Amino acid sequence: MSWRILYVDDEPDLREVAQISLELDPELVVRCSASGAEAIEALPDWRPDLVLLDVMMPEMDGPATLERIRQSPGGGPPVVFITARAGDNDAARLMALGAAGVIGKPFDPLQLAVQVRRYLES
Template sequence: MIRILYVDDEPDIREIAEIALGLDPEFDVKLSSSGLEALAIAHDWQPALILLDFMMPVMDGPATLHALREQGATATIPIVFITARSSEKDIEYLLALGAVGVLAKPFDPMTLAAEARQFL
């Protein structure tokens, strides 16, 4: 099984993402509602990929990415941002932070699993 952690503060989007990623029978999906929660899950569960929302309260996506990179156990996990902020400037910023990719919101539930797989 390929472990995928999906991090987003919006419950409806998490639910859609879980269903969409579940279309790939090789994916084992866990959900997180915050950056702080994602740090703990990623440390203990060691996902193969983290799909991370950009804009979240308390600890946003860039801060979460930075914190993940600071922990030895999570430093090399590939991170893909999923965000409505998908201008060229925003994408360049997120890639410069160390993300391996950026997917635009709203995402297509029918193609999300295939899009995630390209970053593995």
């Protein structure tokens, strides 16, 4: 069994760290996107089981990207935000938008795959 993850972040270094971190779990297959628009384009072909989405990105931010994902056939995959603004109020606001969860930045590279699996297995 393997799960497809789409990691969306405008920071190349974070994309690289996240991909390496997630692929420590042999059952996670990761593709990265540098923008919300790129992620929306990748969805039909990649068909991820989960989208990890940065909140603050230029042009199309995380909430706008989530809104577009929800317009996909079937409502799109579950989305977990990854953000430096993961306080209770911010997390509640993101969850109210329809997110499956929120992971704080900076994330622990050794724990990221474990955190993601919790969302995949629930």
